[in-house]
Amino acid sequence: MDRTTELEEKIAHLIRAVDDMSGVVARQDRELAVLTRRVQMLLEREAERESMAGEAPEANKPPPHW
Numbered sequence: 001m002d003r004t005t006e007l008e009e010k011i012a013h014l015i016r017a018v019d020d021m022s023g024v025v026a027r028q029d030r031e032l033a034v035l036t037r038r039v040q041m042l043l044e045r046e047a048e049r050e051s052m053a054g055e056a057p058e059a060n061k062p063p064p065h066w
Helices: 003-051
Strands: none
Touching: none
């Protein structure tokens, strides 16, 4: 096998590896976007819950004898 053929084969393998890794990175980017949205939603829920902590309705408060 001559040097040119060897280099062409190596380049072909590298191109395939880059394409495969590109697909992985694209999938991870989508997953990160979903997880980021979920974390933001949870943070907003927790902030809302904390702000409502002092505003519990009378039905949810324990009776005075507790």
